[in-house]
Amino acid sequence: MAEAEVNSYVVLGAALFMLLNSAAICVYAERRIASFIQNRIGPNRVGPLGLFQPLADVVKLLLKEDVTPVQGFRTIHTIAPMIPVVTALLTVAVIPFGDGIYVTDINAGVLYLLAAASLGVYGVTLAGWASNSKYSLLGGLRAAAQMVSYELPLGMALASVVIFVGSLSVVDVAVAQENWWFVFLNPLGAVIFIIAAFAESNRTPFDLVEAEQELVGGFHTEYSSMKFGMFFLAEYMHVVINSMLITTFFFGSYHLPFAGYWLPEMSTTAKAILDITVFTGKTAFFIFLFIWVRWTIPRFKFNQVMSLGWSRLLPLSILNFIVIAAILFAINA
């Protein structure tokens, strides 16, 4: 028992450390891939291949003057940027990175993930409201409405996965995919989940929140210095986390495709290394997908986002859920 405790603390520290670093790597990747797609060079001055660019960004943000509009609400203006970072960090607590490598395995892990996502709404809404700027207010409201709307298809897609597992523990979800990834069993759910995950992390094509042509900076118009840095960090942490969630729930978590059928027995260490490599590789692919989509697809209009979420994805996800339930009943009966 004591050994397991120590183990989970090691994973905890590693997870926290890696998540913060992966956000930095993600920023660098985004800029390099964007410049590749747009036929530019991108950051290449700081360090070899511009690898230390994120570090330079952080130093710059730390040294910038912080400006809070006098008419705004000072306290809430300061608290708001902390919320998305903390909720993003909370999410990673239940994600398994390998066979037996997880921080914590709670009985209601899937619901816990939803709860952490739903609390993230406060950050943007309060930021928009506390700035006392019209752009910020509109950006914050849009963000809240959008995140709230896409949480429903997200929840239904998760429910349609859990139906195969029969347990709300995320670790059980990962274990259940040893033979068949859920993307094969539930492809519609996977599509809905990926779309909703894009919308939840406020990335293009759903980045109405900071549509710069109409809203300047959206909810963070009035933010500068490290407070802006927090929002920036949170955005990339959400990209990383949503990639992890897509991997965990639909793309087999740490399992290779159909691993149960052909993968030979291995020693614990080798298995752990393989698991973590596979998990990281898949997550990296989905991070790449996030970036790829951002620099390829233009932004939707707000009415389109809303009508997609409410009159398409939500009924579709509920229908998907009911059909899957009926099929499972028919098979078991």
Added chain:
Amino acid sequence: MATYAFVLLAVLAVASALAMVLNKNTVNSALFLVLNLMSVAGLYLLLHAQFLAIIQILVYAGAIMVLFLFVIMLLNVDEEESLFDKFRAIYLVAFLLGVVVFGQIVYSLGGVTDLLPEISADMAYVGTVEAVGEVLYTTYLMPFEMTAILLTAAVVGALMIAQYKVKTSDQEE
């Protein structure tokens, strides 16, 4: 350990509730209410009621309070109105009633000696999602379906209210 957590959460819950009532800014009040709801969720967790705790955070802190924030922002209640500008008899009555209720609570708590009950395996099971599902879809099916009707009625009612529009000055001309 659990006792310390309980004391901490209880103090947090009471303090945030007081702060919510006493704060003059409505948005601050709403945020203190969120804090209060979360500490109550923590108390549920101490009683091994996982489902209830997570529902508390998801529905109350995540959905209802977002709705509250929308309403507060929509209504723009910026001006502070002092409740105690003039004395009214009803305030005295309300105060006395409050004192009576508080006294009752203190009196009923007087006999309690152990802070936290010992939680057996059976009690812990009741709090899990499976246990809730088992009773919800068999024994309490009727109230459960009633909830759906209630929710539908709430939607329709709220939409009727939201739809209502005062005649604009345009039309009065």
Added chain:
Amino acid sequence: MIADFGNILLFLIHGALFVALSLFVAKLIRPHRPNAEKLMTYECGEVPIGSARVQFNNRFYIIGLMFLIFEVEILLLFPWVMVFQDIGWFAFWAMFVFVFLIFIGFAYELGKGHLQWDIPRPVVPKYVEGVGVVDDYPAKEPASSEPALDEPALQTGVNR
């Protein structure tokens, strides 16, 4: 089991510490030279007009409300997911009736057009020979005609 939530508490503490620490470090080393222009609310360089505490579209409220209802529905489906294999077809129909009842409210809202955003109809200027540019904008209704009562945008076929 509950001890597992302790790890989550650790995450919460670490996250809050990290955020607070980085904000605090920034506070120590950054310059602080405010002036009136900097502290003004940003409105594209103009002096801001009025407060930003404006009343916004009450559709946001409706979205919040619908979210609440559906969130409750989804959360009540999760216990069902856990137990439906044990209870059988009875549970399936119980769930079906529940979802159907919620859907009535949803259909009502969708039918009334509450979930569709108003889009301003584009005004396309038209050139008429010998007259010049004519606004194609519909002429003012005669005063006698009753102004259409405010049903929220039912005609949102435009611009979709």
